[in-house]
Amino acid sequence: MPKALHQLTLEEALAGLKNRDFTSHDLVSACLDQIKKYDSGIHAFLEVNDQALKEAESPRPGPLSGIPVAVKDNFLTPGLTTTASSNILKGYLPHYESTVTARLKAAGAIVIGKTNMDAWAHGSSTETSDFGATLNPWNTAHLPGGSSGGSAAAVAADMCIFAIGSETAGSIRQPAAWCGVTGFKPTYGRVSRYGVIAMASSTDSPGPLAKTAADAALVLQIIAGLDPYDATSSPRPVPDFFNNLKIKIKNLRIGLPWEYLEVMQPDTRRLVEKAADEFIRMGHQVESISLIHPKYSIGVYTVVQRSEVSSNLARYDGLRFGSPRSGFGEEAKRRIMLGTYTLSSGYYDQYYNQAQKVRTLIVDDFTRAFEKYDLIINPASPGPALKVNATLNEPMFGEMQDILVEPSSIAGLPGFSVPCGFIDGLPVSFGLIGPQFSEALVLSAARNYQQATQWHHAKPRL
């Protein structure tokens, strides 16, 4: 049976538009229908762009011309409210556009709507959204993960052709894993943060949630690269990611860190080891390696991130955005308090400084590992999607869920989350990370795996 339009991958949709098999209007309308039919039960979107169909009538020419994209609600989009799922910014209409959405629009993409997230991206469940949780399209009794849970669910439920998320530590890869889509976190600095409501400035990285690794490469091509408005964006030239996929890679040395496998649930671990076997079958070497135990990253990440959050949220001071600081949700308040404490005089050395020292050790640990190995298998989550309400009374829920991706996040490394099986009808993914700015290699490896397997083609029954 041929795929319905909304089920197409980005690659297929672009080919179909080019062949005039259908129009952008057809494509956008198929996705909007999908939203209309199913989003009341999933709640992936906070706002749907009521101009999308009109925009699809004469899309701007470009490499993504006429493609509907769902955008996480922490990217500023004039004309569409931007709230980061927080009551503080309820109804906020931004005055300027984020670099990522500006580049997507300039490439012809059509923003179909804004997706739900954990409020201020503080979480790994999308359950802490001030506007209600998003549910997992594979089983609505389960969470989609987070903080980019709305974007992951929208891709899984074919409500868009691809989506944009942002990751601080796990916020792309973990929801991608729980929703069975392909999520890619680029190197820190590869994609501009300008116009993205800041969570933890030193680790925030925007990136794609897509249906395939090839799609992720196409999207990354558009959004990556130096931005004069972001002093931390990298001046390195952006390689041709998509054409690079055609180069056959062989004989990769891949590390499988046992400390990471150790914290995984046994059945999820077995699927990840099967994915590793697949790489061996494809002619690569996979070896067990040892890295600093990921548990140490939780402390580092928690201190650095809370410190930055406490400062980043200071601008919502009750004077200018219409809501007093008492309007912050419980999680934001907890993080502001903890961050204020760790930066206070007398505690700075003990917490923030200490965390930065350990961060350096973790960075060095990866550097050493990448002297010997091209890539490291790094699963995004210890297990499949947890049940709704799992975050209640679990202030460290996110950190426990993201334990496996926090080390690579604080080291700023690029990483993939790629579907590799199912447990009780819920998707499971494995992850790949590479050295800084090795996006092309990570993308190629993920693409190779997807050429050899079918897991990423599976669709939830809505």
Next chain:
Amino acid sequence: MKWQTVLGFEVHVELSTRSKMFCGCPADHFGKPPNTQTCPVCLGLPGALPVPNAKAIEWCIKLGLALGCQINLFSKFDRKNYFYPDLPKGYQISQYDLPFCHSGSLTLSSGKIIRITRVHMEEDTGKLQHAQIDGQKVSLVDFNRSGVPLVEIVTEPDFDNTDDAMEYLKEIQLIVRTLGISSADMEKGSMRLEANISVRKGGQATLPKYKIEVKNVNSFRFVKKAIEFEVVRQIEILSAGKIPVQETRGFNETTGETFTQRLKEVANEYRYFPEPDIPPLVFTKDQISVWQSELPKLPDQKRRELTALGITAEKSGMLVADPQRLSLYEQLIDHRIPSPKAAEAAINVPGNLVDNPTAVLNWISEKTAVSVDPQIIIQTVSRVINDNPKAVSDYQAGKQASLYFLVGMVRRELGNADAGQITEELKHQL
């Protein structure tokens, strides 16, 4: 018992770069309609990021070099966190433990060395305006000044008298103007003074356990008055066996008194941490030596060159402090007038002739000093001061040129009376 004053200064200078410190908005904000020079960055809107102004950094480092500072080749920006309505991000981007410049010094005419602790870069805040709208008292915020590049120059508590302090402050203003990096105009707020004042027993080697910070004083004269008032107040408290409360005080220009503004927060409640939005800055030694070589001739060097030509130290100082008269001096030299005589003429010539060297050459040949009764000089000076309040206040705000204007006014009435004598008397009465 003898008491000794202990003084240190923090001087803020707004740089006159074309754009602000971290965005592309114009930095020249004086007299512009409120909130017309703003953007997402300097308004602290969600998602906006700071991109540092390379020119401002260069100028800050050049000022540091002019003050003999060491330059940190590895430096960074930090966030200084506090809430205030004129601070849109809830933090100010400043520098904490790795300022661009540190450990400099400035030598006063007496030979005394004032240690410069640091010269660092930060951003200015917005401005609050208190107004009444429809009978309601309101506070309005103007963000035009938000994000304007600001350099802070901090000294060690090395001063023990106000004369040295005034000389230091005027010299900083002169150096900044010589570098051409700021108008350093105190009335417009592009140069702002904060004095740290305390008092100890004469002969005591350790610093007092408290210090009073006096802020927002906008002329050299008022700073002097504020210090003098504070010293008397503090001695009174200390003589009663108490210790003054550590606090920030303001200065009332009408009463000449200082008053409590706010009790000083405990040190380091600003929760400084490295600004994650701006990567650390790395400079090479070569870069620094290029900047060093680009420095213009500094006032001290110019003064030394003039005295070497036989001009008195005082007259050298007067010339160097006044770019217009210094330029006149140089033109007279070109006309083969001997240095001391050219200096004499450049200083004493009436203000309306300053930019007319030919007229000055005539003036020199005609000029014969006339001796005038000192009593008459005193009376005339006093009248001229009363008749020219604008020139008087300009002089008190640091405009040397106004002094020459006043000298000119006196001489207009007394003919070729001795300019040195008139200047002395003017300074005395002012």
